[in-house]
Amino acid sequence: xxxxxxxxxxxxxxxGLAQKTLVFGSNGEPVSLEPGNITDGISIYVxxxxxxxxxxxxxxxxxVTAGLxxxxxxxxxxxxxxxxxxQGVKFQDGTELDAEAVKFNIExxxxxxxxxxxxxxxRYEIWPELFGGFKGDPGSILKDIQVVDKYTIRFIxxxxxPAFPAAIGSGYFGIASPAxxxxxxxxxxSPTGSAVGTxxxxxxxxxxxxxxxLEKNPTYWKKGFPKVDRVVFRVIxxxxxxxxALKAGTIDFTTDIPPANLKDVEADRNLDAVFRPSFNVGYxxxxxxxxxxxxxxxxxxxxxxxNKKAIVQxxxxxxxxxxxxxxxxxxxxxxxxxxxxxxxxxxxxxxxxAEAGYPNGFDLELWYMPVSRPYFPTPKEIAEAMAADLSAIxxxxxxxxxxxxxxxxxxxxxxxxxxxxxxxxxxxxxxxxFYDPHFACPIADLFDSxxxxxxxxxLGDILTKAATTPNLEERKRLYQQADxxxxxxxxxxxxxxxxxxxxxxxxxxxxxxxPLGSESFESIEKR
Amino acid sequence: MWSYVLRRLLGLxxxxxxxxxLVFLFLQLIPGDPxxxxxxxxxxxxxxxxxxxxxxxxxxxxxxxxxxxxNILTGDLGTSAVSTIPVAEELKRRWPATFELALAATLxxxxxxxxVGIVAAVRKNSILDTLSMSLSLVGVSMPVFWLGLLLVxxxxxxxxxxxxxxxxxxxLAIDFRPLTGFLVLDGLLTRRLEVLADALRHLxxxxxxxxxIPLAILxxxxxxxxxxxLSQDYVxxxxxxxxxxxxxxxxxxxxxxxxxxxxxxGLQFGTLLGGAILxxxxxxxxxxxxxxxxxxxxxxxxxxxxxxxxxxxxxxLVNLLVDLSYALLDPRIQYR
Numbered sequence: 001x002x003x004x005x006x007x008x009x010x011x012x013x014x015x016g017l018a019q020k021t022l023v024f025g026s027n028g029e030p031v032s033l034e035p036g037n038i039t040d041g042i043s044i045y046v047x048x049x050x051x052x053x054x055x056x057x058x059x060x061x062x063x064v065t066a067g068l069x070x071x072x073x074x075x076x077x078x079x080x081x082x083x084x085x086x087q088g089v090k091f092q093d094g095t096e097l098d099a100e101a102v103k104f105n106i107e108x109x110x111x112x113x114x115x116x117x118x119x120x121x122x123r124y125e126i127w128p129e130l131f132g133g134f135k136g137d138p139g140s141i142l143k144d145i146q147v148v149d150k151y152t153i154r155f156i157x158x159x160x161x162p163a164f165p166a167a168i169g170s171g172y173f174g175i176a177s178p179a180x181x182x183x184x185x186x187x188x189x190s191p192t193g194s195a196v197g198t199x200x201x202x203x204x205x206x207x208x209x210x211x212x213x214l215e216k217n218p219t220y221w222k223k224g225f226p227k228v229d230r231v232v233f234r235v236i237x238x239x240x241x242x243x244x245a246l247k248a249g250t251i252d253f254t255t256d257i258p259p260a261n262l263k264d265v266e267a268d269r270n271l272d273a274v275f276r277p278s279f280n281v282g283y284x285x286x287x288x289x290x291x292x293x294x295x296x297x298x299x300x301x302x303x304x305x306x307n308k309k310a311i312v313q314x315x316x317x318x319x320x321x322x323x324x325x326x327x328x329x330x331x332x333x334x335x336x337x338x339x340x341x342x343x344x345x346x347x348x349x350x351x352x353x354a355e356a357g358y359p360n361g362f363d364l365e366l367w368y369m370p371v372s373r374p375y376f377p378t379p380k381e382i383a384e385a386m387a388a389d390l391s392a393i394x395x396x397x398x399x400x401x402x403x404x405x406x407x408x409x410x411x412x413x414x415x416x417x418x419x420x421x422x423x424x425x426x427x428x429x430x431x432x433x434f435y436d437p438h439f440a441c442p443i444a445d446l447f448d449s450x451x452x453x454x455x456x457x458x459l460g461d462i463l464t465k466a467a468t469t470p471n472l473e474e475r476k477r478l479y480q481q482a483d484x485x486x487x488x489x490x491x492x493x494x495x496x497x498x499x500x501x502x503x504x505x506x507x508x509x510x511x512x513x514x515p516l517g518s519e520s521f522e523s524i525e526k527r
Numbered sequence: 528m529w530s531y532v533l534r535r536l537l538g539l540x541x542x543x544x545x546x547x548x549l550v551f552l553f554l555q556l557i558p559g560d561p562x563x564x565x566x567x568x569x570x571x572x573x574x575x576x577x578x579x580x581x582x583x584x585x586x587x588x589x590x591x592x593x594x595x596x597x598n599i600l601t602g603d604l605g606t607s608a609v610s611t612i613p614v615a616e617e618l619k620r621r622w623p624a625t626f627e628l629a630l631a632a633t634l635x636x637x638x639x640x641x642x643v644g645i646v647a648a649v650r651k652n653s654i655l656d657t658l659s660m661s662l663s664l665v666g667v668s669m670p671v672f673w674l675g676l677l678l679v680x681x682x683x684x685x686x687x688x689x690x691x692x693x694x695x696x697x698x699l700a701i702d703f704r705p706l707t708g709f710l711v712l713d714g715l716l717t718r719r720l721e722v723l724a725d726a727l728r729h730l731x732x733x734x735x736x737x738x739x740i741p742l743a744i745l746x747x748x749x750x751x752x753x754x755x756x757l758s759q760d761y762v763x764x765x766x767x768x769x770x771x772x773x774x775x776x777x778x779x780x781x782x783x784x785x786x787x788x789x790x791x792x793g794l795q796f797g798t799l800l801g802g803a804i805l806x807x808x809x810x811x812x813x814x815x816x817x818x819x820x821x822x823x824x825x826x827x828x829x830x831x832x833x834x835x836x837x838x839x840x841x842x843x844l845v846n847l848l849v850d851l852s853y854a855l856l857d858p859r860i861q862y863r
Contacts (some may be wrong), residue, residue, distance in 0.1 A: 023697050031610050125566065125574050190612060205701075208612065209621065209813030212699050232697050236811040245691040245811075248682045405826060420615055444572075462725025519683065 020526050021230040022508075025242045026056050029208060029235045033117065034189025035174035035197075036109040036182075039126050041460065042172040045518040046233055049214055050092075050198030051174020054083055055165045056100065059512040059519065060277060062429020064165050068097060068175055068198065078160025078470025085151040090220045091177035092202040093194075099153040104178040106155075110142055120187045126172045130427060131161075136192040156412045160470045163430035170428040171518050174199070200226040200367030200522035209382050210235060210451035226522040227510065246271065246503055252526060253504035257431075259319045259377050272504050275319070278328045279498040280514035281434065282375030282423035284366075285492045286387065286452060289447035291364045299490035301352035302419075303342040305312050305393045311342075311385050315378060320498040324487050326499045327434045327479075329514045334431040334479035339487045348392045362393025365443060367411070367420035371404045374500045375423030382495070383421060412444050414451040421495075432434045432467050439463060439486060446491060459485045535847050539840070540629050546839045547599065548551070550832050560584075560753060561826035565609060578635030582608050582828070585698035595832060607822070614833040617818060623708030624694060625814035628737060628806070631730050635738030636745045644749025644788075648757060649776060659746060666743030671734075675736040675809035682732060692811040694729050695722070731812040737803045741795040750792045752784035757782075785856050791848030800845065801838040 030043040035051055038044075042140040056067035065499065069083040071390035089097040105425065108114050109127040110136045117124070124134075132139035144156040180196035187193030188325035191206040198221065201214035212233040216226055221452045234251055239258050247268060255276070257265060263272045286302060288294040308322040324341035327334060350454040355362065369376060376382055380401070400405065400417075411417050426433050441451035441460035458483060466478035486492070502513055512517055562578040564862040579585050579627045583594065598605060643663075666770050682693040690696065694710055695703065705713045711730065714723025734740050756762065761819040765779045768773075800815075807817040815834065820832030 021697065021701075123574075128574070207700070207813075208610075208617065209818070210811075211697070211700060230701070232701065234697060234811075236692060237817075238811070241679065241809050241811060243693055244676070244679045244684050248687065248691045250683075250691050250693075289807070347701045384684075403557070403559050405561070405564035407559075409560050409563045412858065498661065 014385075016383055019230055019435040020228040021232060022228045022253075022521060022524060022526055023232045023234055023251045024521070025236050025245055025251035026212075026233040027239070027256045028237055029233075029243065030187045030206070030212065032208070033195035033203065036127060036177055037107070037124055037189065038174055039117070040171060041276075041517055042233075046212055046214075046458075048171050048176050048199070048307075048518040049201040049231060049521055050199045050203055051176060051194050052089075052199050053169045053171065053175065055427060057169065057514060057516060058230055059523070060514060062170060062426075062515055064280070064429070068102075069170060072165055072402075074162075074164070074470060076470070078162060078468070079157045081155045081157070081164050082148065083153050083155075083467035085153065086221060088197050089157070090219045091180070091198050092195050092217050092219070093177050093180050093196045094219075095177055095179045097175065097198055098150050099147040100150075101178050102175055102255070103147055104151050104174075104181075105175050106145050107172070108140075108181075109147075116181055118188060125454075126427075128166050130170070130172075130433075134230075161469045162475055163428070163432050163467075164290070165434075166428045166430045168190075169329060170518065172427070181245055185371055195224050197495050200520060201231055204230075207346055220522075222522065223407060223408045226520075228521075230377045231521055243503070246505065249505065252508050253501045253502070253524075256374075256502065257501040257503050259304055259316055259498075262317065262319065265501070270506055272506060272508075272514060274502040274504055274511065276500040276502055276513040276517075277330055277515040278321070278499045279330060279517065280328060280375045280423055280425040281326055281494050282373075282421070282490040282498065283326070284418075284526040285411075285418075285422060285446065285493050286490065287418055287510070288491070289451060290359055290418040290451070291363075291451060292364075293418065294487060295356045296354045298358065299493075300488075301340065301349040301356070301393065302390065302395070303490045303493045304345050304349040304493070305395070305491070306354070306386050306389045306496055307344045308341070311382060311389075314385065316498055318499075319501055320496045322494070322496055324494065325483055326438070326486050326492065326494050327431050327483070328515070330429070331431050331434070334476055336480035336483040336485070336487075339483050339498045342490075346389075346392050353393060354368075358394075363396045363398065363526055364390065365400050365418045366390075366397045367400045367402075367407065369407060369421055370401045373423055374425065375496060375498050376421055377420055377498075386495075396510060414447050414453075416445060416447050426515075429516065432463075432483075435463050435479070435482055435486075436467065438492060439482070440467075443491075456485075456489060456491075459489070522524060528851075531588050532847070533853070535850075539843055542843060543840060544596075546836055548592070551595060551837045554826075555588065557823075559826065561608070561828060564826040599836070600797070604833035607830050608827045609825050609830075614829050617830075618815060618834065618837055620708065621679055621813055621815050621818055622670065623705075624709075624812060625800060625803075625807075625816065627709050627711060627730065628733055628803065628812060628814060629796060631734035631737035631797055632803075633741065633792065633796045635734050636795065637743035639738075640742045640745030641749050641788065643836050644746045645753055645776065645781065647746065647750040648753030649828060651754065656750075660750070663743035663746045666739045666746075668785045669739065671736060671740070671805045672809060674739060675732070675806060678736060679731045679809065680744040685758055686820070690729050692729075692733075692809070694726060694812065696725050696729075730768065733806050733812055736809070737799060737806040741792075741799070744795065745788065745791060749784070752787045753780060786853060789852055789856060790803075790849055791845065793845055793852070797842040797845035800841050839840055 028042045029045045031040050032038045033047055034044055035047055038386055052068045054067055054069045055064050058065050068086055070086050072083040075080050104250045106114055109124055128134055141157050141161050141382045143158045146154040148154050174197050175481050177196040180194050184193040185245040189195050191208045195203045195523040200220050202217045203214040204215045206212045214231045216229045236245055242254050242262055247255055265271050286299045291297045312320045312322045319483055325335045366383055369379040383399050411420055439459050441455035441462045448454050462478055462482045468477050469475050510523040510525045546814050584593055606613050643659050647659045650656050681693050682689045706716055707713055710726035714726055762780055765775045804816040804820045807814045819834035
């Protein structure tokens with residue numbers, strides 16, 4: 001009897017203490033676990049679990065909140081940013097997080113001559129993209145980094161950059177252990193090397209093509225987190241296979257489910273459909289280098305002729321919404337209340353065309369992407385729907401496409417594509433990240449009648465001013481103005497802001513997807 | 528015979544050179560700039576230029592080719608432009624997965640295909656024959672992708688009998704350290720029977736999926752080879768001697784019908800070793816096929832060049848082995 005009781009106790013304890021493993025179905029494998037060196041979504045997703053960033057974002061939003069830094073402020077001219085670091089935070093290798101460690105990380109990303117850079121591998125492409133250039137480049141926003149004291153770090157900028165905390169807090173810039181980087185050299189962040197941060201989980205093993213295993217970080221600074229003992233990123237590239245694995249219970253949760261599978265997910269009583277708040281825009285670009293399109297009335301007529309609501313309903317259903325803003329709904333504060341959307345009105349569009357001198361329409365080459373993206377899951381079919389709408393006002397559309405790499409490159413070669421579909425997913429929660437790559441002067445993929453990269457001076461000036469003014473209210477007003485101008489220009493007609501479809505098994509709770517594309521798994525529980 | 532083998536191996540050298548040149552030229556034919564393909568929607572002109580420089584794309588074509596050949600001759604298969612992992616390392620790691628799957632699929636084809644082919648030939652024009660030939664036609668024409676998903680939904684999602692994909696269950700994969708990478712073998716070597724069983728369970732559906740086409744081909748080839756042999760005089764003589772039918776078929780007919788069958792088995796096995804892109808994708812099987820496929824999608828030149836070269840070498844070697852096996856089957860064949 002005693003033995004039975006003892007056995008029962010052991011079993012009960014065993015069950016209670018059983019390790020909780022969360023299995024994530026990953027649509028690919030990471031390229032590198034070295035922060036700042038890579039921009040692919042999966043690498044960042046895994047990195048997000050291992051590393052913390054200087055500032056964080058409130059769950060499910062783009063609002064900046066404390067991360068490794070507990071507070072931060074800028075000088076009145078907006079050129080000096082000071083961050084106070086959380087004290088007592090340890091990297092997973094036992095070394096301490098301090099201002100020197102932060103400086104070490106930033107200098108690797110910023111300075112191309114930094115000796116601790118992993119040369120053969122290094123791309124570090126995201127730093128110049130977000131901060132104007134590397135050290136020594138004329139456009140570099142960063143001028144200097146100073147360690148003020150053990151827990152205070154200061155960034156001296158060449159120009160005011162109000163979005164600096166949001167940008168430096170983006171998932172690309174996880175703070176890694178300097179000791180681990182120095183020890184591992186070129187192997188750091190690769191399958192045969194380490195990846196050491198201060199985040200909720202630590203790297204145990206990365207088996208390329210198969211899985212990445214992470215384990216609870218016992219010294220994580222946020223008490224009571226993470227809620228599970230282990231996270232496994234299991235690589236299942238094919239979406240149908242991933243959904244099958246979720247249904248079979250091989251994986252607990254996953255992302256990048258094709259929108260067409262929403263019904264299937266909702267019909268399965270073991271599964272929940274989860275929506276990631278939209279942080280993208282899929283648009284139709286109209287190139288003024290093509291004569292009829294140089295007239296804003298023609299572009300506006302096109303915006304009125306395309307039945308965006310019907311298209312979004314047909315191709316995205318619950319997973320998409322359409323409005324007149326280039327920025328996604330999570331950036332409401334910087335959107336102008338005056339901008340709603342062009343009403344769908346073929347008669348009015350036709351009248352506008354006639355007014356512009358094209359009563360019988362014209363021929364238009366419309367380029368659609370050869371690949372599926374979250375913002376355009378089925379580009380060809382969407383293009384066909386738009387072409388049908390345009391034919392109703394006399395615009396004779398010829399659909400065109402070419403392989404993806406050429407598509408991306410050729411649109412930037414003058415005179416560019418006449419009209420083309422493309423989109424953008426944001427890096428950090430600031431409108432600058434949406435406007436500047438698409439509308440700042442000169443615009444790389446739209447051209448004027450002379451074949452030169454287009455520059456709309458009025459808009460360019462607003463964006464330059466918005467990007468540099470330290471006054472937040474003024475900034476908001478400027479972006480609202482940019483919203484109105486871009487709407488009237490109709491150079492890029494926003495077709496959709498899509499919500500990526502994710503799914504989980506019912507026994508998983510506490511998963512709050514971030515619009516930014518990756519979130520920490522620390523609060524996820526498994527029953 | 529050895530001089531024959533040596534000659535064949537020497538003959539491999541120009542073949543492989545030809546392959547390097549072909550792969551290199553074909554990659555150049557793919558439209559679009561690899562640097563742009565790697566950087567995607569992003570990438571400023573400066574970043575593109577820097578990446579092109581790093582990948583050596585701004586050098587003249589012949590220089591790029593000569594560098595590639597020189598590296599191969601010195602044993603360097605290059606480094607992936609995307610992951611920066613040495614290609615040789617990755618191929619070595621993925622090789623066992625592909626080999627194990629190819630072997631299992633071939634086994635499926637041989638174990639089922641030859642007997643069914645024999646029965647179909649012996650019972651020519653019977654219902655059994657018609658049925659097996661119709662099924663083999665379905666097998667050849669069924670899209671692998673569709674078949675794979677069908678099997679997954681039936682046996683994994685609905686019946687829960689077998690796993691949906693991968694080579695080991697998550698929990699086992701975490702703590703098990705493979706010795707050779709051939710998981711079935713590793714399970715035996717380490718005496719971890721649960722690993723052996725789990726690896727076998729994971730192997731069933733992909734092997735069935737991948738084995739379907741070779742199975743169908745093999746059934747048809749065996750049938751037609753047997754039919755041809757069964758009409759020969761010596762078979763009639765054997766029967767006239769009063770030998771049991773089983774002996775006539777298995778000893779006299781089958782052995783002589785095996786030559787084309789072995790050729791097909793060898794060719795199919797060689798093809799499967801090149802990696803099965805679709806099967807590997809559906810079953811998340813970390814093999815060579817999916818690796819090269821990803822390489823093509825990403826315009827990852829080093830991966831594609833080295834990958835194709837290795838696969839081609841293996842293919843040629845398997846064919847050599849097939850040729851050598853003829854002598855075993857037919858003593859009249861001699862290698863000089």
